[in-house]
Amino acid sequence: MQLSGLYERALKFDFLNIEEGVFLFEHAPLTELMYVANELRKKQVPHGKVTWIIDRNMNTTNVCVANCKFCNFYRIPGHPESYVTDIETYKVKIEETFRYGGEQLLLQGGHNPELGLDYYTDLFRQLKQLYPNLKLHTLGPPEVAHICKISGVTHREALLALKEAGMDSMPGPGAEILNDRVRRLISKGKCGAQEWLDIMHEAHKIGLTTSATMMFGHVETLEERFEHLVKIREVQAKKPQDAKGFVAFIPWTFQDVDTLLRRIRGTKNLTTGEEYIRMIAMSRIMLPNVKNIQASWLTVGKHIAQICLHAGANDFGSIMIEENVVSAAGAPHRFTANGIQQAIREAGFEPQLRNQQYEFRKMPEQIEEQVITY
Template sequence: MQTDQLLARALEGDFLSIEEGVFLFENAPTALLMEVGNQIRQKKVPGDVVTWIIDRNSNTTNVCIANCKFCNFYRRPGHEESYVTDIETYKQKIEETFEFGGEQLLLQGGHHPDLGLSYYVGLFKELKELYPNLKLHALGPPEIAHITKLEGSSHIEVLQALKEAGLDSLPGAGAEILNDRVRRLISKGKCGGQEWLDIMHAAHKVG
């Protein structure tokens, strides 16, 4: 394999194999990869305008039963340091975000055993009633999987209900490593890699 040939194919829109991608990762200069990436981006989205969004992260709760080995954030149900964020705290954070020109709230949190679909539907509706222009970027695939399990429902049904309540977009959280052997070792309480992907596919179907 040769770097220039692989990059030329990439510029033509060809999909490279995993082995070819690894070869470029190990052999191509980072600056060259950045330049080729920018050329491909220019073909798809011409121009020099770069956009971004100002948002704020807020945790819904630190109560979690996923038992991830790498997490220092979670607390078991009933722990003296456990909490569920109240509406007044959300209001303060959202209004501060607006003051700084932000428009989006990223909501994530633990797998609380008592917070099911009705809780999040109610929360999203209340936030949207208070702040109609707020964008809700909330609940990663593991949280959707957790809610689905609590409800005995389907991913599509949960996502549709959340969308109707005000969910604007779904973050790609909780992927870590989409290898089930590794996931069982480090985060056995989270959904597996295939379910993570299934939820993302369902989210695209819901729109």
């Protein structure tokens, strides 16, 4: 294989295979890889702005039986620290989110054996009745798979019911690495790779927009990372013509502080800043049918995320008014609305507030700036 030929094919939006992707990752000079990815970004997102969103990551429950070895957030059923969020807590946090300029909840939780489809549809209807303008970016394929299992419904039946109840879009958690060898080692209690992909495809078929993610830097091989990218691309290629499908792809690094993976297996996050930039660039190159690539400032920090904006990324994600899962494993970084816009300007771009559909939003006239706590 020759680098020049692969660059040329990438710039034509060709689908590179796993071996070609690995070759580029391992052999391409970083500056050349960044150049190719940046050129693709300019073609796919010609407005040249860097988008961001104001939302809050709330958790329906921390009760979970999936037993993921990278998660410090969950509690087993019956644990004294276990909870299911009550409606009064939702009301306080939603109204606070509105004051901060947000309009969306990214609502996720654990695999709680007591919470089936009726619980979630009732919750979504209640939240929408209280706050008709609230956007619900909710659950994820593993949670949908769990709901289907305990409620005895199909993926399609569950997704249609959730959408009718108020689910506006679905995030991409629980993907980790879409390879069952890896999943057996780190998240055996979650759905397998194919079920994750099948649920996303079903969501696209009923008109739900979704995001795709990848958590890397733990037990996976480089080839398995690129297998993951190809599988995402394949699902996107199967979406109905009038569907958006995956509106974004967000790769982030494994956070290892106090996790079982580190304590028992000795697995540490050894991902360097350069490696993350390479993965952002390769995400843009390997996913020519996914328009938006997001840099995970939460896990890699402001400066690396800023460089990623010159390596194919066009989105800076959320200020994350609240985030409990990744932070519990050691992600220390935080942004305010003013801070995230300043970081984007420092990188040489114009910040643009967006919604989950990647439509531009006007900045609210008055935003109460949240206080960052660690």
